[in-house]
Amino acid sequence: MIKKHWWKALGVVLLIYAFTVGLLVPLKPGIQQVSPRSADAGTPITVLVNGYNTSYPADPTAIRAWLKVDSIHALAANSIRQTSRRAIELDFVLPASLPSRADVMPASLIIDEAQSGVQVLPDAVFIRQQVLDPAAGNIAWSQTVIQDLHKTSGMNFPFRNILKETIRNTYFHVSLWFAMLFLFIASVYYSIKHLRTRELIYDHWAESFTRIGVLFGILGLTTGAVWARFTWGAFWSWDIKQNMTAIALLIYLAYFVLRNSFEDAERQARLGASYNIFAFSLLIPLIYIIPRLSDSLHPGSGGNPAFGSEDLDNTMRMVFYPAIIGWTLLGYWLANLSARLLILREKYLSE
Amino acid sequence: MRIRILSIFCLLFGTTIPLSAQDGGLVDFMDSIGKIYVVVGVILVIFIGLVIYLIRLDRKIARLENQIMDND
Incomplete structure (x- = not known):
């Protein structure tokens, strides 16, 4: 029982840790x-x-x-x-x-x-x-020297003037995007595996991972909009990061439309797998490259790293990295349920 | 199912624009409490999204169960 399901428990424990520590640690004064x-x-x-x-x-x-x-x-x-x-x-x-x-x-x-x-x-x-x-x-203006400054004691998250408490969203919004990327990578892996072997089971896995990846992407976009409302001033600022992300997700939604336009499971699988590789190769430039090349409200634009040392200090890393692993494992769990359903459906209803 | 995904998307896009320009009072209130409710909102959105997904999965499993029963 534990041997088979340990990763589910690990995912839940890591997320509980991220929720409690991520919400309870106070901000620096x-x-x-x-x-x-x-x-x-x-x-x-x-x-x-x-x-x-x-x-x-x-x-x-x-x-x-x-x-x-x-x-x-x-x-x-x-x-x-x-x-x-x-x-x-x-x-x-x-x-x-x-x-x-x-x-x-x-x-x-x-x-x-x-x-x-x-x-x-x-x-x-x-x-x-x-x-x-x-x-x-x-x-x-040179009469004084600023020196002997004190450090804040205890465990704290950074106080950033516009972000304030919303810096905690790093553990929910940002880590959800990281998990989404891992799910899409897994999906492409299974699509390639399907194209090489023509086994339908790999296509079921690819479709499930894409499904959860899109779910996480939509949640990421929605949570980003809520966060933006109180930091950038509007839910949707037509910012390049928001626009490109929306386009990338629409491309992924077309994956399901494409699949459903074929009756035959083999063709669904083959075209779906090819399209999935195409969609992934667009996702990377759309989400991670183009927004960095131009001006954006989102951190990480104009060639800057998305995380300066002020935005993500070592205290935050102690929650951020476990949160990424937790969300990824939860996503894998959801994809696992979806894949098992598709496999059962094929087994019992295809003949 | 796909229509539902699209409608969630449309809802997101549709409601964003009119809400954005107004309401200085809400912004002031959020500022006074360090915007902590933004974090609450983000967590709620994720939770609701996961629950919607689980409800859909539940229905699909129920449908498959029914079909298997009928086939037997």
């Missing part, structure tokens, strides 16, 4: 919101900061904060007040000039304290300047 978002050089400003998962200490001397305009220029906060564990107020006196000839410079906000660790909000405050004096700006 981060900066949720600041106001104001813009300020004039040469004026004092008070920046109100809302933290996410932070525990700002009551003692303001334990907190340090900077506005950073580029890799070498930063300005430390004059005074800091804690209003709650989730909120602080920072006073800055902005120098009259910026260390640049630009009219506006975006400043990142960096907050550091021992318990929550360092938190960064990129482009937090846009600073306008009237008096262009880069030399004076250079001096004024």
Whole structure:
């Protein structure tokens, strides 16, 4: 019993692990919101900061904060007040000039304290300047050095400003796509095996793997749309990744239409197998190559790797890789049921 | 069966466009809770998809069982 079914149990255990750990591990403390978002050089400003998962200490001397305009220029906060564990107020006196000839410079906000660790909000405050004096700006913005930053302790997932908690979708949406690719590879393997041997049983396996692959693809596209609604702003942005994926899935749906247009099982199998190889050879460029060659909202466009070290750190890998194996095994299980059904149907109903 | 797959697809495409432009309140609410319900939504979509697949498989097995019974 266990000898025969161990992989089903493994798949379920890995998915239970991915669901519990993937949902329970907290995000790193981060900066949720600041106001104001813009300020004039040469004026004092008070920046109100809302933290996410932070525990700002009551003692303001334990907190340090900077506005950073580029890799070498930063300005430390004059005074800091804690209003709650989730909120602080920072006073800055902005120098009259910026260390640049630009009219506006975006400043990142960096907050550091021992318990929550360092938190960064990129482009937090846009600073306008009237008096262009880069030399004076250079001096004024070089008075402080950002150093001795604290690390967040404990097990955490990265806090990314737009993603926030949705970074957990990596274990569901992204790993589902990986599983889909493995299922399609298995399907092509059986299609080739069928073309070489003409055994119908291999065609049943190929059809089943394709069926589950398409199911996972549709789920991947739908979950991607839900995720996109709250990160890109719309379910469907006509983004190249979304469009090409939809086209690839339509090509795979045509596989079933093609099969059903023939009565004869042998012809169904032979044409299905050939078409499956064709569909797979289109899937790879459509999903993995073309979107990377052009601009896309999706991670991994413009030649970037889909996973920067910030998007997928080692803590996430501990959940992400087991999740891929779990979804693949679950997909294999579903394909297995479907194939057994097709084999039984052929055996009992063909004569 | 195939029609059902296509209708799910059409549903996906059809509902996406009109919903996209509106509703700043929903976006603000999601922001305030770190968008955790997006994860809930994604998990629900996957779960519902798997259940729909299982229901279809169940029906196919039942049909095969009936046909085998009739043949005997």
